[in-house]
Amino acid sequence: MGSVGAKEVPVLLSPEGLRIDGRRVNELRPIRITAGPLKHADGSAFVEWGQNKVMAAVYGPREVHPRHLQQNTKAVIQCKYNMAAFSVDERKRPGLDRRSQEISKVIAEAFDSVVFAEEFPRTSIDVYIEVLQANAGTRCAGLVAASVALADAGIPMADLLPAVAVGKAGGAIILDLKKEEDNFGEADLPMALVPQSGRLVLLQMEGHMTREELSTALDLGVQGCRQVYEVMKQALRDRYAVAAEPGAVA
Amino acid sequence: MGNGHRSGPRRRGHGGSAPHRSGERILVLPGEELPSQGLKPGSGTYRVGGKVYASILGLLSPRPPFVQVVPLSGRYIPKPSDVVIGTVTDVQGTFWLLDIAAPRWAPLHMTGTPWKIEVGETEQYLRVGDSVLVRVENLDPTGRIGVTMLGEGLGKLEGGAIVQITPAKVPRVVGRGGSMIQTITRRTGAQVAVGQNGRVWVSGDPEAILRVREALKMIADEGQRSGLTERVDSYLKATSPSGDAGIEEPARESARRDAPDPPFARPPTDDEPTDLDDADERPNDASE
Known part of the structure; x- marks a missing residue:
């Protein structure tokens, strides 16, 4: 991180096709997910994804606060994405800003399309995402954490919601950008996939790509999401493994 | 999926013990395709294009003609006639609002209490923070939960402490035919009430309350393995201050009978037989 102090663009893709951290173009950063680390929340998850560290907590369905947001036919999904002041090199000014509001909104909307909210009318499902350490791709990491939570x-809900960012850096379409690739690259394309149906429920883009590049990127992203999906499922299996032991008292 | 994913077909009258008691228990996750073979989608599932998928995390439990998923986590989903422990969160002129750890607060109307109350006098009977043992009476499609305090054993819980566990573990705390809860009360001398919403009220001397808490923690942490009642029993025996607390065998005897589970269990006292005073209680299915 500190090594790119100068304004010059780092070499994002080596002649051998390796990225700044030695990954290939279609490789994810290492992901580790812990389901249920928080005791007070109804559900929680901690995601370590490359140098990202994100905690998510879910409360509800519970009474809606503030009341006027209540809906008579379904639960409202309220999401709050927040970055800790210490999550980035330069202190992040704490509190709501336009970026965190936007991310909260798109994540809530992504969940709106998979959660069976009609089962809990007039309630709220509150999702809190706290980014403790950030290194690009925190909205995806946050979404993944929230989904496991x-x-x-x-x-x-219809399915878990794996997410990943694809993008373009050093002229190549790459999977799961890290900070330098995000900052100095040509495009960033976070997405979230419903594996069961193949639908994308979150898709944003920054930067430029040709149509062909976009379609390659989408394919790569879907592949990436499916890999993330496996890690998410394993995290939940590990947490509830005891419950599935044979001979248990039902 | 009806009113909630607990509302599947009743187990009782389904031919004795649970069909999956002996079999392998399969953990399923949301979005996972389920082997449905002509079965209809039951609670905790949904169907798309002829295939059935899990909608919640839980254990696969085929119960013909349904395939369903029994939840392992999550908030309490109220069912009519469940006995639950509520905490007063708001007092109005004619009713109280109770937090029963469900998705919504439950109004307890003053006519649902054994007291003669004038409008506006509600606060003289229950205040914010008080705890009560109530029964879920009705549910409407908008999710409103009606509760009543009329019924044997129901009422205000005076003193004691409340421990919250996950509602999915309640059947284990109660035990088969109430065996676990009887073991706990017998060994500690504490008075215990278990709400189907995962709240456990414990009253007795502080030492006993602590021991019950520990026992509940044991159940919550490893409620899955068999022989749990025995292990809780030996734990409580080992921590007993007087060396050999409680009565050895008689309670065990009654636990073996296929007795319905009491919502309320007291330690044996002189003037009161231990036999369950649950005649009017719906058997809360222990093995769900």
């Missing part, structure tokens, strides 16, 4: 909270 929702499953941990026993909330009914």
